Amino acid sequence: xxxxxxxxxxxxxxxxxxxxxxxxxxxxxxxxxxxxxxxxxxxxxxxxxxxxxxxxxxxxxxxxxxxxxxxxxxxxxxxxxxxxxxxxxxxxxxxxxxxxxxxxxxxxxxxxxxxxxxxxxxxxxxxxxxxxxxxxxxxxxxxxxxxxxxxxxxxxxxxxxxxxxxxxxxxxxxxxxxxxxxxxxxxxxxxxxxxxxxxxxxxxxxxxxxxxxxxxxxxxxxxxxxxxxxxxxxxxxxxxxxxxxxxxxxxxxxxxxxxxxxxxxxxxxxxxxxxxxxxxxxxxxxxxxxxxxxxxxxxxxxxxxxxxxxxxxxxxxxxxxxxxxxxxxxxxxxxxxxxxxxxxxxxxxx
Amino acid sequence: xxxxxxxxxxxxxxxxxxxxxxxxxxxxxxxxxxxxxxxxxxxxxxxxxxxxxxxxxxxxxxxxxxxxxxxxxxxxxxxxxxxxxxxxxxxxxxxxxxxxxxxxxxxxxxxxxxxxxxxxxxxxxxxxxxxxxxxxxxxxxxxxxxxxxxxxxxxxxxxxxxxxxxxxxxxxxxxxxxxxxxxxxxxxxxxxxxxxxxxxxxxxxxxxxxxxxxxxxxxxxxxxxxxxxxxxxxxxxxxxxxxxxxxxxxxxxxxxxxxxxxxxxxxxxxxxxxxxxxxxxxxxxxxxxxxxxxxxxxxxxxxxxxxxxxxxxxxxxxxxxxxxxxxxxxxxxxxxxxxxxxxxxxxxxxxxxxxxxxxxxxxxxxxxxxxxxxxxxxxxx
Numbered sequence: 208x209x210x211x212x213x214x215x216x217x218x219x220x221x222x223x224x225x226x227x228x229x230x231x232x233x234x235x236x237x238x239x240x241x242x243x244x245x246x247x248x249x250x251x252x253x254x255x256x257x258x259x260x261x262x263x264x265x266x267x268x269x270x271x272x273x274x275x276x277x278x279x280x281x282x283x284x285x286x287x288x289x290x291x292x293x294x295x296x297x298x299x300x301x302x303x304x305x306x307x308x309x310x311x312x313x314x315x316x317x318x319x320x321x322x323x324x325x326x327x328x329x330x331x332x333x334x335x336x337x338x339x340x341x342x343x344x345x346x347x348x349x350x351x352x353x354x355x356x357x358x359x360x361x362x363x364x365x366x367x368x369x370x371x372x373x374x375x376x377x378x379x380x381x382x383x384x385x386x387x388x389x390x391x392x393x394x395x396x397x398x399x400x401x402x403x404x405x406x407x408x409x410x411x412x413x414x415x416x417x418x419x420x421x422x423x424x425x426x427x428x429x430x431x432x433x434x435x436x437x438x439x440x441x442x443x444x445x446x447x448x449x450x451x452x453x454x455x456x457x458x459x460x461x462x463x464x465x466x467x468x469x470x471x472x473x474x475x476x477x478x479x480x481x482x483x484x485x486x487x488x489x490x491x492x493x494x495x496x497x498x499x500x501x502x503x504x505x506x507x508x509x510x511x512x513x514x515x516x517x518x519x520x521x522x523x524x525x526x527x528x529x530x531x532x533x534x535x536x537x538x539x540x541x542x543x544x545x546x547x548x549x550x551x552x553x554x555x556x557x
Numbered sequence: 558x559x560x561x562x563x564x565x566x567x568x569x570x571x572x573x574x575x576x577x578x579x580x581x582x583x584x585x586x587x588x589x590x591x592x593x594x595x596x597x598x599x600x601x602x603x604x605x606x607x608x609x610x611x612x613x614x615x616x617x618x619x620x621x622x623x624x625x626x627x628x629x630x631x632x633x634x635x636x637x638x639x640x641x642x643x644x645x646x647x648x649x650x651x652x653x654x655x656x657x658x659x660x661x662x663x664x665x666x667x668x669x670x671x672x673x674x675x676x677x678x679x680x681x682x683x684x685x686x687x688x689x690x691x692x693x694x695x696x697x698x699x700x701x702x703x704x705x706x707x708x709x710x711x712x713x714x715x716x717x718x719x720x721x722x723x724x725x726x727x728x729x730x731x732x733x734x735x736x737x738x739x740x741x742x743x744x745x746x747x748x749x750x751x752x753x754x755x756x757x758x759x760x761x762x763x764x765x766x767x768x769x770x771x772x773x774x775x776x777x778x779x780x781x782x783x784x785x786x787x788x789x790x791x792x793x794x795x796x797x798x799x800x801x802x803x804x805x806x807x808x809x810x811x812x813x814x815x816x817x818x819x820x821x822x823x824x825x826x827x828x829x830x831x832x833x834x835x836x837x838x839x840x841x842x843x844x845x846x847x848x849x850x851x852x853x854x855x856x857x858x859x860x861x862x863x864x865x866x867x868x869x870x871x872x873x874x875x876x877x878x879x880x881x882x883x884x885x886x887x888x889x890x891x892x893x894x895x896x897x898x899x900x901x902x903x904x905x906x907x908x909x910x911x912x913x914x915x916x917x918x919x920x921x922x923x924x925x926x927x928x929x930x931x932x933x934x935x936x937x938x
Contacts, residue, residue, distance in 0.1 A: 476558050482912070532925050539785050540567045540574075541604015543922040546901075 219243050224323040231317070231351025241349060244327050248334035249313075253345035261345035263310055266369040271306040273297060274365040280555040282329065282359050285399045286414030287491075290333035292557060293362040295419045295491060296442070298340055301368035302421035303438040303494065305376045305428050308368040311337060314348040318357040329360065340419040342366070374428065380436040381457035385525040386503035388496045390423060390510055391416070391518040392469040393446050397488035398477045400556055413473045418492030423515045427496060430509030434502030440494050442557055444548045445487040449495050450533045451547045460528025463535045463545065467522045487548045489556045497525060564784030565603065573789040574608040580796055587613045589795055590885050591753040592735065594621030594913025595783040601922035603785035613792065616885040617915035619734055619840055620755060622699040623650045624883060624907040624914045627837040628871040630727055631656040634696050637725065637864055638662065638670035644688065646681035647696040649674040650911045655904055657871045678710035678724075685714070685722035694860045695724045702757040704728045704849065705822035708829035711851065711858050723860040726850055729836065731758045732766040733847040738884060739774045741841075749885065751795040753788065754780035756810050761826075763818025764808050771804045782810040829855055837870060839907055840883030879906035882915055889916040890927055896920060 219239060229236040246254050253261040277293040287295075294311065301308040313333065317326065337344050344364075399415040424438060437457075441449040446468070450461050470478075470485045478485050492515065498506050503521060510516035523535075533545040581587065591597055597617045600606060606615060619625050631654050638645040645662075652663040652674065666672040671691070675681050678695055685693035697707045707724060714722045735752065742748050754767055759780045767778045777798040781791035791809040798804060808814050829852055836848030851859040860866065873879060877899070878892035889895050889908070899905035901917055908914035912921070 472558055476561075479558065479561060530925075534925050537602070537604045538567060539565050539603040539605075540570050541607040541785075542925065543602060543604045544925050546921045546924075 219323055221324050221327055226317050226319060226321045226323060226326060226351055228319055228351055228353070231349060237349065244323070244330045245313075245347060245349070248327070248330035249337065249344045249347075250334070251343045251345065253343065259346075261310070263345065263367070266309065268372050269370040271301050271304045271368040271370050272365065273300040274363065275300060277362045277364070277557060278358070278555050279400065279557050280358065281400070281403050282325065284403045284415055286395075287417035288329055288332050289360065289362055290329035290331075291336040292415075292417050292491060293364045294333050294336035294340065294342070294344075295417050296557060297364040297366040298342055298419040298421055299440045299491075299494070301366050302419075302424040303376070303440055304368070304370055305374045305424060305435065305438065306368035306370040307425065308340070308342045308366055308421050310367045311342055311344045312346045312365045313344050314363040315350065316357050316361040317349065317351050318359055319351055319354040321359050326360065336419065340421065342419075342421075374433065376435060376438055378437055378439065378453050378456040381453055381459050381497045381525045382436070383459055383525050383527040384500050385436060385497050386500050386506075386521055387450075387461060387463065387523045387525065388498070388503065388507055388510065388519060388521050389441075389446065389468065390420070390494045390496075390516040392471045392474065393441070393490060393493065394470060394474045394478060394485035394488035396491040397445070397483075397556055398474045400489075401477065401481065413471065413477070416490055416492035418515055420492065420494055420515060423494070423510065423513045426509050426513050427506060431498050431502045431506040434499040435496060435506070436499065437497040438494055441490050443489050445485070445489055446495060447484075447486045447533070447545045448548055450545065451531070453497065454528075454531040454533055457525070458529070458531065460526045460531055461523055461533040462526050463523035463533060465535050465538045467520050469518050469520055486545055491557065500524075561784070564782065564786045566786065569786055570608060570789060573786065573793055577613070577789070577793050577796060578610050580793070580800065581610050581612060582800060583612065585612065587796060587799065588616060588748065588750050589613070589753055589792060590616040590618045590738070590749050591781075591788065592618040592620040592731070593755045593758070593783070594624070594911065595756060596753055596781065596788055597621070597915055597918050598913050599783055599785050599788055601918035604922075605785050605788055606923070606926075608789065609792065613796070616749065617882065617918075618752075618885060619738065619838070619883040620700065620731070620758075621908070621911050621913040621915075622703070622729070623654060623911035624879065625729065625734075625838045625840060626651075626654070626698055626727055626907065627839045628656055628873060629837065629868045631662070632660070632871055633866050633868055634725060635660055635662060635665045635670075637694060637860065637866065638665050638672050640692070640864065642692045643864075644671045644673060644684060644691040644693045645696060646673050646675045646684060646693060648676075648698070651696065651698065653904060654907050654910045655874075678706050682710050682714060682719070682722060685719050686717070689721055691721060693722050694864075695722070696727070697724050698727045700729060700731050700755070700758045701761045701826070704830065705761060705819075705825050708825040711829050711855050712825070714858055715855065723858045723863050724851065725860040725866070726830070728830065728849040729838065730847050730849070731755055731762065732769070733844060734838065734841065735767070735770060737838075737841045737844050737847070739770065739776070741884060749776065750799055751777040751779070751804075753791050753795070754778045754806075756781060756783045756787070756813070759808075759810065759814040759818065761819050761822045764806050764814060764816050765818070767806045771806055775804050777804040778806045780806070780808045780810050780814050782813070828852070838883075839873065840880040874905050877906040879908045879916075882908050889919040892916070896924065
């Protein structure tokens with residue numbers, strides 16, 4: 208996202224203006240778009256240098272890196288937008304390793320005709336989220352594609368974090384007997400998105416849980432140390448997908464009690480109406496953790512002491528199971544499997 | 558969640574389970590068919606089978622609209638969607654149903670067909686209004702529950718003079734399918750002792766249409782709601798009828814079902830639809846007078862006429878047991894394909910597609926019991 212050219216004098220028309228192909232051409236219009244929208248929103252020393260890359264201080268410990276694409280529809284939803292989501296999601300992917308997120312990059316694919324005002328709102332929201340998290344966006348890129356070749360705007364963010372020596376969390380580390388905890392209610396993000404989809408006419412007072420979880424994970428690492436085996440943010444496919452993935456990677460099974468999994472009444476009602484199961488609905492501000500049984504109480508206390516983990520709950524245990532099933536005792540009193548989600552429950556949730 | 562949690566109360570469930578356990582005759586077996594996929598789903602999702610005595614067996618019935626739609630009709634829908642003028646609107650469930658030669662609506666869509674997933678007939682109607690240059694076809698499936706909304710949409714289209722909206726009608730009728738199941742029953746060992754009767758279908762047609770089950774086949778029916786407690790209470794009511802030597806049509810779902818049903822909805826259906834001479838059901842084959850087509854007065858909205866659809870019957874995969882499973886003659890685990898070649902990701906038969914299908918329900922919720930059984934058998938040998 209370099210800015211060597213002097214921007215054009217006339218200001219961007221933020222009220223009526225739209226992104227056109229010249230904004231991606233490498234000329235003055237692009238320089239102005241980057242300056243007025245992105246640099247204005249993300250402002251930091253690295254961007255002010257106007258280089259094509261950011262040079263960062265080498266870090267102690269191990270580097271953790273991740274990248275993620277965001278195509279959520281609609282772009283704005285209760286509790287967030289594609290901008291804040293693209294910051295939170297990538298921070299969370301780093302945080303789940305137990306690492307401290309340090310820097311982000313952001314790449315935009317914008318459809319010709321996209322309103323500048325909406326782009327500004329999204330950039331501001333990204334800037335706000337990145338500042339609130341203390342993780343700056345240090346480099347970026349902008350492309351404009353012809354009308355019809357994208358849907359408004361797609362954002363890719365990458366992140367770099369630092370993992371202290373000695374800590375190693377991984378999805379293959381769950382062992383029989385380990386405790387399974389989640390940080391709060393399931394399904395909020397997916398239902399918030401659905402409540403704004405144009406072909407669904409119901410209004411549910413529910414906000415996306417989109418949030419950066421690295422503060423919570425830092426507290427958890429502090430409380431449980433290497434008794435913490437796995438952390439995972441249950442995004443697409445929800446808690447069910449996260450549990451099944453770990454069951455396979457660790458070659459274990461799970462037993463879960465349905466009544467211990469918090470689900471907001473509005474979310475439960477919306478899922479009931481739509482024939483969805485909250486266990487399969489995406490979250491963007493929740494995590495699941497697996498820890499050695501003796502550390503479970505301390506970990507749960509640490510989670511509940513953090514604002515993003517107040518509703519944390521112990522939901523079950525890891526068991527030996529060569530078939531890698533996630534078994535659940537239903538609230539009703541029977542038993543069932545919580546299987547992988549088959550097919551697409553809802554496209555473009557993040 | 559008010560009016561829902563009450564029907565999923567674990568304490569009440571324990572009470573019903575204890576009553577069932579106390580009242581069953583240990584000297585006999587009870588084989589009940591839950592007709593509807595909604596019941597199958599509830600039984601699997603809430604683990605109702607875990608709360609029943611071993612001699613009470615639940616057989617999954619054919620009441621899953623996606624499951625009973627024959628391959629030939631899916632082939633028709635795919636051909637229809639290939640027409641560049643056509644926008645085909647369908648429920649998401651149908652997208653992955655396997656058609657002939659490995660095709661599906663999902664694959665047709667990926668290849669460029671304009672196929673859109675909708676939640677109701679009215680969504681399709683709205684698309685037709687918003688995009689007058691498209692020929693919008695609604696792929697209508699389902700039993701009497703979904704038929705009245707289709708009827709209303711067709712009437713609205715007529716009132717509005719919408720020329721670009723039509724319905725590919727695959728609505729089928731419940732009582733006649735029930736008769737086909739009972740007529741086709743095999744030997745003593747597979748004979749049913751009673752039927753857990755449809756919930757939503759019965760809100761429309763009432764309890765009266767099932768009377769033949771008691772009079773002609775001497776079997777009890779208990780119309781049951783779709784919540785797990787409804788199903789358990791209905792099972793108890795069936796057990797009591799059998800123990801008392803009765804066979805009657807009883808209604809557990811009194812909060813929604815009346816003897817005569819929803820007369821207004823029945824009137825709409827009668828006005829817009831007419832009986833087909835015969836219709837193919839997956840599993841049951843050709844069943845006379847078992848399905849609906851659009852009545853002559855609404856023929857302009859009949860996609861079969863507008864696009865000259867002539868269904869060619871197509872065979873299921875020969876190894877697929879969906880047919881026998883839909884008749885209640887086999888269980889999902891009796892099928893060689895189940896869980897190996899046929900999974901929700903790669904369904905070979907329709908019962909593995911819809912969440913109301915017996916195979917999908919057992920795969921998604923109940924497989925752990927197979928393992929337990931295998932373990933018990935291993936331990937015993």
